[in-house]
Amino acid sequence: MSTLGAYFRLVRAGWILAREGVFAALPGDQLTGAPRMAWRTAKLLARRKVKNRERSQRMSLAVDRLGPSYVKLGQFLATRPDVVGADVATDLANLQDRMKTFPTAEAVAEIEESLGRPITELYRHFDAPIAAASIAQVHPAAVLRDGSETKVAVKVIRPGCAGASSTTWRAISSPRGCRSASCLPRAG
Numbered sequence: 001m002s003t004l005g006a007y008f009r010l011v012r013a014g015w016i017l018a019r020e021g022v023f024a025a026l027p028g029d030q031l032t033g034a035p036r037m038a039w040r041t042a043k044l045l046a047r048r049k050v051k052n053r054e055r056s057q058r059m060s061l062a063v064d065r066l067g068p069s070y071v072k073l074g075q076f077l078a079t080r081p082d083v084v085g086a087d088v089a090t091d092l093a094n095l096q097d098r099m100k101t102f103p104t105a106e107a108v109a110e111i112e113e114s115l116g117r118p119i120t121e122l123y124r125h126f127d128a129p130i131a132a133a134s135i136a137q138v139h140p141a142a143v144l145r146d147g148s149e150t151k152v153a154v155k156v157i158r159p160g161c162a163g164a165s166s167t168t169w170r171a172i173s174s175p176r177g178c179r180s181a182s183c184l185p186r187a188g
Contacts, residue, residue: 013066020062021046025055056091063095068161071095071134101129101137107156124149135161 017023024046028039050058063074077084078092108119108126119126124142131138139154 013070016065017062018042018045019047019050020065021050021053021058022055022062024051025058055087056094059088059091060094063092064099068099068134068158071099075134095134099132099134099137101132102158104128104139106159107137107139110156110159111154123152123154126154 023042031039063070074092074095078089081089112119126141129137129139136155136157141152141154142149143152
């Protein structure tokens with residue numbers, strides 16, 4: 001990702017947060033100078049229909065619009081009241097496990113593309129999703145093992161999530177962008 005691309009992604013994130021009224025919902029009356037002016041400008045940029053919503057609803061809408069990587073970041077920050085404050089952590093807790101599911105047809109297409117076989121060859125049946133999170137959703141299914149049907153849970157990554165997530169993490173991890181996977185957060 002280029003430096004310019006990283007800046008555009010961060011500007012887009014700021015714009016969405018401003019339009020959804022997240023900045024305006026934060027306490028700013030005690031600010032002075034440029035920070036107070038920025039807070040007042042953010043209040044003007046907020047869409048009319050979000051002004052009557054609670055701060056938690058504003059945050060949830062903004063993070064949902066920003067995508068799964070930001071939902072994950074919000075979920076992480078919800079566990080850190082020492083970093084974001086108890087009120088904001090409580091608001092961000094609304095992001096835990098409340099993502100909308102994506103269509104089963106898209107899940108089937110992702111599985112077939114990934115595994116290179118039709119879904120009917122892989123599973124005896126493949127049902128509608130029973131749970132969804134920011135990165136994936138779970139479908140109940142059944143496979144044949146030793147001649148008998150066995151229930152399984154199939155976790156399917158959201159379409160386009162893997163590429164979008166890595167690009168977003170590069171933009172978040174360095175305002176100047178990142179040219180290799182070395183700047184991505186490491187698991188464990």
